[in-house]
Amino acid sequence: MMITYEVGENLYINTTNRCSNACEFCIRTRQEGYGTANSLWLKEEPTKEEILEDILKRDLEKYPELVFCGFGEPFYRIDDILWVVKKLKETKLVTVRINTNGLGDLILGYRVSPKLEGIIDIVSISLNASNAKDYDAICHPEFGEQSFEAMLTFAKTAKEYVPLVIFSVVDVIGTEEIEACRRIAKDCGVEFRIRDEL
Numbered sequence: 001m002m003i004t005y006e007v008g009e010n011l012y013i014n015t016t017n018r019c020s021n022a023c024e025f026c027i028r029t030r031q032e033g034y035g036t037a038n039s040l041w042l043k044e045e046p047t048k049e050e051i052l053e054d055i056l057k058r059d060l061e062k063y064p065e066l067v068f069c070g071f072g073e074p075f076y077r078i079d080d081i082l083w084v085v086k087k088l089k090e091t092k093l094v095t096v097r098i099n100t101n102g103l104g105d106l107i108l109g110y111r112v113s114p115k116l117e118g119i120i121d122i123v124s125i126s127l128n129a130s131n132a133k134d135y136d137a138i139c140h141p142e143f144g145e146q147s148f149e150a151m152l153t154f155a156k157t158a159k160e161y162v163p164l165v166i167f168s169v170v171d172v173i174g175t176e177e178i179e180a181c182r183r184i185a186k187d188c189g190v191e192f193r194i195r196d197e198l
């Protein structure tokens with residue numbers, strides 16, 4: 001079971017294969033693994049204790065960031081992730097990012113961002129489209145067209161509790177769409193980044 005793996009200079013953490021989206025560009029439709037992981041498909045989800053143990057096997061001082069990402073949406077495991085990060089931060093100086101589709105409020109059925117306060121340092125949200133219709137067509141969220149607005153609301157509320165909130169887009173969506181997404185990030189008061197990966 002591959003829980004931790006390296007991507008670039010950071011340590012990534014794979015906690016679930018559940019996801020509320022089925023994005024057209026999702027890396028897991030094209031390959032088994034990513035970074036130093038041969039396969040990120042989990043036979044079963046690791047427990048919070050197993051996640052912590054696996055992270056602690058690494059030399060954490062060498063990673064600028066610990067990134068909860070993997071082949072799934074980390075917010076399905078948010079309570080376990082927060083438990084793990086709290087434990088880590090008792091003894092280690094780590095910067096923790098969660099890469100998310102931003103639909104945590106819909107997945108969990110409540111406003112989740114207040115829980116992140118003082119624990120999570122960075123939230124990076126995949127924006128991927130500049131409007132609900134295109135988002136629905138590209139990401140196929142199980143919650144339908146309400147997902148786009150829910151994601152924007154999540155970003156705006158998360159910035160009240162998390163030091164750095166980022167909207168990211170994949171570089172394949174075209175210049176015009178990238179610029180429209182940049183404007184949305186500005187309107188929401190969050191950072192904007194263009195990426196070439198999951």
Ligand code: SF4
Pocket residue numbers: 019020021022023025026027028071072073100101126139198
């Ligand atoms: S949200 Fe992420 S993990 Fe889920 S389908 Fe989209 S790219 Fe894949």
